[in-house]
Amino acid sequence: MKDDRILLAHGSGGAVSHSLISDFFLKVFTDPTLKRLDDSAVLELGSDRVAFTTDSYVVKPLFFPGGDIGRLAVCGTVNDLAMSGAEPKFISVGFVIEEGLEVSELEKILKSMAEACEEAGVPVVTGDTKVVDRGSADQIFINTAGVGYIKDDIDISGSNVKDGDAILLSGSIGDHGIAVMSKREGLAFGTPVISDCAPLNGMVKAVLDSGAEVHALRDPTRGGLASTLNEFAEQSGVAITIDESKVPISEGVLGACEMLGLDPYQVANEGKLVAAVAGKDADRALEAIRANKYGKDAQIIGTAKQTDRPKVFVSTAIGTTRILDMLSGEQLPRIC
Amino acid sequence: MVRFLSEYRDKDLAQGILKRIEKISKKPANFMEVCGTHTVAISKNGIRHALPENVQLISGPGCPVCVTANVDIDKMLAVLSLPDVIVTTFGDMMKVPGSYSSLSKERAKGADVRVVYSTLDAIEIAKNNPEKKVVFFGVGFETTTPTIAESIIEAKEKNIKNYSILGAHKVVPPAMKALLDLGEVDLHGFLCPGHVSMVIGSKPYEFIARDYHIPCVIAGFEPLDILESIYMLIKQVEDGRSEVEVQYKRAVKPDGNPVAVGVMNQVFEPADADWRGIGVIPGSGLKIRDEYADFDAARLFPDIEVPPTREHKGCRCGDVLRGLIFPYECALFGKVCTPTEPVGPCMVSSEGSCAAYYRYDERVKA
Amino acid sequence: MCLSVPGKVVEKKGLAADVDVGGTIRKISLKFVPEAKVGEYVLVHTGFAMQIVDEEEANEMMKLLKELTDGPVS
Numbered sequence: 010m011k012d013d014r015i016l017l018a019h020g021s022g023g024a025v026s027h028s029l030i031s032d033f034f035l036k037v038f039t040d041p042t043l044k045r046l047d048d049s050a051v052l053e054l055g056s057d058r059v060a061f062t063t064d065s066y067v068v069k070p071l072f073f074p075g076g077d078i079g080r081l082a083v084c085g086t087v088n089d090l091a092m093s094g095a096e097p098k099f100i101s102v103g104f105v106i107e108e109g110l111e112v113s114e115l116e117k118i119l120k121s122m123a124e125a126c127e128e129a130g131v132p133v134v135t136g137d138t139k140v141v142d143r144g145s146a147d148q149i150f151i152n153t154a155g156v157g158y159i160k161d162d163i164d165i166s167g168s169n170v171k172d173g174d175a176i177l178l179s180g181s182i183g184d185h186g187i188a189v190m191s192k193r194e195g196l197a198f199g200t201p202v203i204s205d206c207a208p209l210n211g212m213v214k215a216v217l218d219s220g221a222e223v224h225a226l227r228d229p230t231r232g233g234l235a236s237t238l239n240e241f242a243e244q245s246g247v248a249i250t251i252d253e254s255k256v257p258i259s260e261g262v263l264g265a266c267e268m269l270g271l272d273p274y275q276v277a278n279e280g281k282l283v284a285a286v287a288g289k290d291a292d293r294a295l296e297a298i299r300a301n302k303y304g305k306d307a308q309i310i311g312t313a314k315q316t317d318r319p320k321v322f323v324s325t326a327i328g329t330t331r332i333l334d335m336l337s338g339e340q341l342p343r344i345c
Numbered sequence: 346m347v348r349f350l351s352e353y354r355d356k357d358l359a360q361g362i363l364k365r366i367e368k369i370s371k372k373p374a375n376f377m378e379v380c381g382t383h384t385v386a387i388s389k390n391g392i393r394h395a396l397p398e399n400v401q402l403i404s405g406p407g408c409p410v411c412v413t414a415n416v417d418i419d420k421m422l423a424v425l426s427l428p429d430v431i432v433t434t435f436g437d438m439m440k441v442p443g444s445y446s447s448l449s450k451e452r453a454k455g456a457d458v459r460v461v462y463s464t465l466d467a468i469e470i471a472k473n474n475p476e477k478k479v480v481f482f483g484v485g486f487e488t489t490t491p492t493i494a495e496s497i498i499e500a501k502e503k504n505i506k507n508y509s510i511l512g513a514h515k516v517v518p519p520a521m522k523a524l525l526d527l528g529e530v531d532l533h534g535f536l537c538p539g540h541v542s543m544v545i546g547s548k549p550y551e552f553i554a555r556d557y558h559i560p561c562v563i564a565g566f567e568p569l570d571i572l573e574s575i576y577m578l579i580k581q582v583e584d585g586r587s588e589v590e591v592q593y594k595r596a597v598k599p600d601g602n603p604v605a606v607g608v609m610n611q612v613f614e615p616a617d618a619d620w621r622g623i624g625v626i627p628g629s630g631l632k633i634r635d636e637y638a639d640f641d642a643a644r645l646f647p648d649i650e651v652p653p654t655r656e657h658k659g660c661r662c663g664d665v666l667r668g669l670i671f672p673y674e675c676a677l678f679g680k681v682c683t684p685t686e687p688v689g690p691c692m693v694s695s696e697g698s699c700a701a702y703y704r705y706d707e708r709v710k711a
Numbered sequence: 712m713c714l715s716v717p718g719k720v721v722e723k724k725g726l727a728a729d730v731d732v733g734g735t736i737r738k739i740s741l742k743f744v745p746e747a748k749v750g751e752y753v754l755v756h757t758g759f760a761m762q763i764v765d766e767e768e769a770n771e772m773m774k775l776l777k778e779l780t781d782g783p784v785s
Contacts, residue, residue: 014453024685194462197736254356264733267350267716269462270436270695327359327568329391334684334704349717349752349764350733352773361780382714435757463758465740488715492759495742540715543754543762573776594768596715596754602762605743 021231024335047166048227049093051159058161060095062086063154071114071148073192075184075204078151079118081279083125084208085230086153091210092226092282094165094217095157097129102136103152108143118149129208131155163217169224170245172315175291179212179282179298180205180306182234183262186276191265202261205303207280212301219297221290227283232336235274235321237283239335242319250322251311251333275336285313353567362572367397370579374400375531377524377668379517380538381408381696382566388705390568400579403530404698406520406620406666407538409485410437411690411697414619416654417513418443421482423649424511424642425456431474433467434482436460441690444655464496471500471508480642483512488540490514490631491605494612497633497640511642512633515618517541518549519629525557527623530668534560534578539570539593544609546601550589558587565593612637621690622663662689665698672699679703715756717764720749730755
């Protein structure tokens, strides 16, 4: 990493963020579990396996169509735990609040968090609050951390994608990023684009309970679907090919992306899941996802193949092939 | 279905055109596109590698960000050293490296640099910050220049005194002529820029067909537009014709948009311009007329200190822009120079050839 | 940089218009195409409508393409 100062790009979740992590954080924090860079750390505690994760939320604006920073903070951490195949059990929350924030806004955020916790079945069991002087934080920043319990027979990781796996996507991409952007930029939609922010532990449980052989799960947040697929490819040493015509994208997202020059594949999602499952179980897993209220538009979007040159390919709408690169640089700052 | 977008992505029609191309194309066909948006569209739709071997698409100096010379970027960065300045720019100039730094890096150090979607937003910023000097970095071809001209006219009408443009505007046809005169690349046709032509029409390209006997097709940007345009170019090559044809008829009229051209000419007049990789091309740029001197940052701030320009060692953006080499033929491509750690603008610009190849095509020739 | 996207003129107030680009409504200047009518499609670039989309030409193009690609590749 050549920069001597932190750039906005370092927080976007794409290739530049990765270079910050690999060139700095991983050189100092050398634990092998951290090195796996999965959404949650999978740890042994006695004879049990536990998933442990943390995330900070700096989204601007605080309230956007379909959600707010509070709902994001709960769902984000619940989902990170679920993506490791864990049953989310408890979360903590830390607030950094700027002096002057209206109490009514804080109340709205807390109420939203409580609702999300209720829906996910995961309580806040501990927390911390700091208040900083005006100008030292933008209204409110939230950190959540979570622990979950992983059953013995679960082995889910971004490095587990196997030759012949089917790649499933639980629904339309780009909704969250565009919903936030639309509020931020004051864009008006004919049919509003709504953030998909949602807890996915129910969906994950359904897929695991279906008996399908699940190898990898991830929610495509910052950096979008492109980053997630590239992470799978690189961590597992596979080439993933997806069919562009199978990837659901709403008209509103397509139109906004055309207008703003954004690539929907690189826009953040907060209520979607990407799964790599054994080819033979693809339909079973798809059915389980579609039965969940957040997975109605799920599709099998591609396949994985063993390779020594990990990459992601797109079979385009016009029947040609191109590669799908990871997001590099800052496309949408402060999207989650 | 998004109207006027989705229908141009039809798989059957696309495959049908590709089959027809394969059927009729016998002669060597090196076609150059001179629009960055075309370069990206071609790569993003996998068209480059779907064509027969004898058809080569070569990217030219079509990205206005990439062809902006280091000295112009350095001048814009030098403006930041003035007191009470807000620099406004389109997003794509943020990360482009000059000799020493970029707007993005300067913003990280605390400089007031703001990305705007439209020059009208920049005027708003000027109105809302009367104690600051708002300078807009004017980069672009004829698609964009009328909008910049309009912002100057509106600023004058609304008596906004703190808005100015640091201009590096360029026009495309003289650059096409310069490339042909250089004679470095064996070209059999041009894919002409659809949206530049939407403004200037089809007549400015006639000299290419008439004097250089090179076929020209003015192309739209959707996959079917590009495929149909390539088919039309191949047909000209096979028939031995050299004409200027318009494929993008739904947007390009022979006279373009005279209102937009009129606004552009009201504010700007021809000048020489420095193109990265090519050098100074006479009459290929635009400068602000004396009547609007109050909005010309170059005249308002004549004494800013600009450090000596330097080019990055090993960077072959110039050769890529002239169509001399494919991006992957640059020794730095994909190894030292990547979108995350770019050396030159072709890799960093959202419409740069190197970025398009890196993002969508195979990293090496298949 | 030459990104111009098609949008439908939904409402017109003098030289300013509300244009629907694939579901997003944006305020766009009609300075360069003052004759644009509500219901027509325009090509939008950095906040300005640059040209009116000629629907007849658009239909003609699709017709020609279908003719070109129909039938056997003899």
